[in-house]
Amino acid sequence: MxxxxxxxxxxxxxxxxxxxxxxxxxxxxxxxxxxxxxxxxxxxxxxxxxxxxxxxPGFIDMHVHGGGGADFMDGSIDAFLTAAKTHVRYGTTALLPTILTSTKEQIIQSLALYEQAAARAIQGSRFLGVHIEGPYFAMKQRGAQDPRYIRDPDPAEYMEILASSSSIKRWSIAPERAGAIAFGRMLRERNILPSIAHTDALYADVLKAFDNGYTLVTHLYSAMSGVTRRNAYRYGGVIESAYLLDDMDVEIIADGKHLPPELLQLVYKIKGADRTALITDAMRAAAMPEGPSVLGNIADGMAVLVEDGVAKLPDRTAFAGSIATADRLVRTMVAGAGIPLVEAVRMITATPARILGVDHHVGxxxxxxxxxxxxxxxxxxxxxxxxxxxxxxxxxxxxxxxxxx
Structure with missing residues (x-):
């Protein structure tokens, strides 16, 4: 035949x-x-x-925590499958399940469940590997990351995590934490992308990190330093560093809530479509009714409130994750920020494909x-x-x- x-x-x-x-x-x-x-x-x-x-081209979401009522840290294969089936309805054909700050044991368990889920025939978005977000972050920039588990990179710990799985594709870290530079260098040697996130780093810290393999900034503007004053002197933070380093890639949560139109336009004007990836950073409440929800594991995760199209901490002092889907990102960039459609599509197809090293077959x-x-x-x-x-x-x-x- x-x-x-x-x-x-x-x-x-x-x-x-x-x-x-x-x-x-x-x-x-x-x-x-x-x-x-x-x-x-x-x-x-x-x-x-x-x-x-x-x-x-199918949309590629390189930073997503869940959707459809499921989180990738729920401790079940069904959670992975449910999220994949949810996001495919909104144009996401490939995604990178993201694991939150937690215990070493929970991270290893989530990696094992990912590999079991990825081995199944999925009627949904395909999996491209795992993104670990944390736990090596700056406490002051933790956002909705659980403070109980935030710590410095521990070689004994992260080597055990790395030995448990070959599916890790990127790891988000605050580069100013003790041991983070050596950790990033080691990740690059294993073809894992280290990314700058939840950080109080100054320009000198970012430059050192960039020289040691940190070529991506996780959700630009969210949970990171800008211009900082110390002992009367001003210093550039991660935001300014991302703009100054031409070869630094960035990702943005273009849900229309985390960043206003003028900042979306500024990122596009300076970094361009070839260096900017759109991400949902979606948690379990994506494609679900608004109201109370949980960020992270359903049993012991962080309680959040979903309203006005975004997840917030219960006291409404900060955002606690996005409920966006990929179509909303493109719609926001085009209708809200005035970015040309072809460029907006590139930011959720060809650009993330290149950043993740899968542009030889998708994007x-x-x-x-x-x-x-x-x-x-x-x-x-x-x-x-x-x-x-x-x-x-x-x-x-x-x-x-x-x-x-």
Whole structure:
């Protein structure tokens, strides 16, 4: 038997350089075979009519804690699967489950559960590895991270964690903590990305960290130092350092709550789409009704309040995580900050793919890449999501219950 093909027609295809109006996309065996601005001759293909929707690479969320009522630290395989099934409905075809500050034992358990979940056939976003956020942070910049577990990097501890799993892809750390520079250097030797986060570092600290492998800033502006005055003298903080270091990548929570439009515009103006990744930083309340929720493990995590489209500490003194989905990030950048659509899409596709080192197979619509594809309308509302060429979500009111049967 010959190859089976899917052909997407009548779409506005977003490529790295342009939008192809009324373009066509041919998929087969989980790969993109052809991208064209004319008809693709592929008889007997399964036809998917985009109906004028945009056709984009699948969204990549490189920092997410959960969704759909589940958190990656809940201690169950089902939590991983539930979050993956939730976020795929909003265009996320690949994500990096994020583990919060906690005990060594909880971190190791979560890594083991991740590997069991990743081995299953998932009708949702695919997993790209694990992001550990903490516990080596500055106490004053902990945000909603549990203060009970914040500490300096301990080689005996982190070597045990690293030995327990080969799935760790990035680790967020405050670089000014004792031992953090050596830790970052060792992570780079293992092809794990160290990232600057929850930190009071000054420019000199950041520069030293950058020279030792810290090439990403975790959720820029959130839980980090800006211009600081010490003994009457001013010093640049992490925010200024991120702007000064041209080769430093940043990620931002573009939910319309954590950063106002003017700061989204400033990040884009200085860092550009090629150095800025959009992240949800979503916790379990993503795609759930507002009200009381829990950040981290459902049994002993931190109580939070979800209102006004964001999670807050119960006393409302600080945010405690995002409830965003990937479509909301793109919508906020375009409609709220005035960023061109193609650039906003790049920030949640090609840029995170490069940062994570997976751009050889995902992140753009091009021949030979994985067939991770998302269709959305002018309001960035998701109509269809394909992972590895398989339709894993369709908007029934748009396509109908039996459209592809």
């Amino acid at each position: 010959g190859k089976a093909y899917k052909k997407i027609i009548n779409g506005r295809i977003i490529t790295p350089n342009r939008v192809i109006v009324d373009g066509q996309l041919l998929l087969s065996e989980g790969k993109i075979v052809e991208v064209s601005d004319g008809n693709i001759d592929a008889p007997n293909s399964e036809i998917i009519d985009a109906k004028g929707s945009y056709v984009a 753009v619509l091009a021949n030979g890449k994985d067939a991770d594809v998302v269709l959305f309308n002018d309001d960035i509302e998701i109509r269809l999501t394909l992972v590895n060429g398989d339709i894993v979500y369709k908007h029934e009111t748009y396509y109908g219950r039996n459209y592809f049967c």
